[in-house]
Amino acid sequence: MILAKMLYFFKGAWRNICQCPLLCLAAVGTVAVSLMMVAFFGVIFFNFEQLTSHWGQQVQLKIFLEKAPNDTLLAEWRRKIEACPEVESVNLVSSAEALERFRKRLGKKADLLEGLGAELLPASLEIGLKAPYRNSSGVAAVAETLRQHKEFSDMRHGGEWLNRFDSLVSLLKLTAVILGGFLLFATIFMIANTIKLTLYARRDELEIMTLVGGTSLFIKMPYIIEGAVQGLLGGLLAVGGAYLIFKTFLHDNLVTLLMTMGVGEVMFLPSGFQWGLVSAGMLLGVFGSLPPLRKFVRMRV
């Protein structure tokens, strides 16, 4: 019985779509275009996030050592440092390694180092932090803990650079939240209004159905399903269309831009976000249909 009813509702939704294909196309198109804007915003947001997280990996603490420790001492230091919950990795950079890095950085002028001994630069410990602590307060917390051990007296972390990095990331996040909020609001508004218009065009048939004994749910269900189908199609089109445009026009330009900033790879939307967009389309289709249906399907006027 329930199955037969559901089948009837789906048939009704399909019939509605077939009977007013233009209205349906308008609704699907609006959902697709609106969600595509959200998708592009997502592409930019996730790539910037990738960029800031790449920058964040460079947030580290350095402890310069008077002389390179033997294995036993190094293991003990590692244990002490890794006891901090913020620490992700501890890496020993020997004097020779430090000199090699310096040589690379000097490039063509590396011959300036000719004749200098391998012990020119001190050995150091590079302490990498876990993702949530890659900011000035995270670094300060680790430095504070390690300062209790006198062997780690010579610590360096780019304090001012870190503060600027923190401000930039906060600014980017705030901009994303504000822009994303506006975009989401505009999207919901546009989709809800388009669906309202499609139902407004059918208000007579909705009224007639109430007059011949249709219950509220019986009348509304095919239209709610229709809204869900329109939203689903719009969501799929938005993701598909955004991918196509991303691959055709955006990918190469973004790669060039991000490579200059140190990130070699450009990403499309994560799969979770893609499914989220499709689901959002469907939900907007359903919830966009409810208020106009409540308005037009009234037993008593």
Next chain:
Amino acid sequence: MIRICNLAKYYETGAPALTNINLNVSKGEFVYITGPSGAGKSTLLRLLFCGTSPTRGQILVNGRNITRMGASQIPYLRRQLGVVFQDFKLIKTRTLMENVAFPLEVQGIRRQEVAKRVFRALQMVKLEKYLKKYPLEISGGEQQRVAIARALVTDPLVLLADEPTGNLDDQTTLEIMELFKSANARGTTVIMATHNLELIRRHPRRVVVLKGGKIVEDHDTPLSMTASAGQAERSLDS
């Protein structure tokens, strides 16, 4: 079948649409509600199918007080009523068959049974050939016949008709009246709002005359054609 006590309906502006209406309609009766435009005929019918709420008074349909009926119960009342409007109120995007089938589908009746009854109803109004046509592909008279088929397909206890022949020519009006009379002969109570006195003269039945929202005459017993229509006419003219 229908009992109306002290019924009043005021518009939001406070103007009266109906005041102090008392009316009893027995099972199987055929009643004309007549009166000039703005007399309250359509409002009375709307109150009978719960299209609007009264300001005061009670309406009992088949022993059930419908004046304070909850919105969720109204569809079940409407399934016992057939309603026919002057503007037909057919769904233009659906075929005649789908239009007539809808009142049966909402009741969850099986598909084969629906098809059978829809065909029978359209056969009754002589439109069985047009099953797959859309309302705008047929004439106004035919559309009204489809609306009557839709109203009668559920075998309702009461048929309410609001100026059903208002937009139709004489020949079509006659055909529509025959359909109402045969439904009435099968036991359906018919309440028809009309200001067409010629119609009342030709098909004499009980006449309730409304004027300014009040019942000014009720020819309770079937009067002679001339007397009934004549009195109604005088009421309308005065």
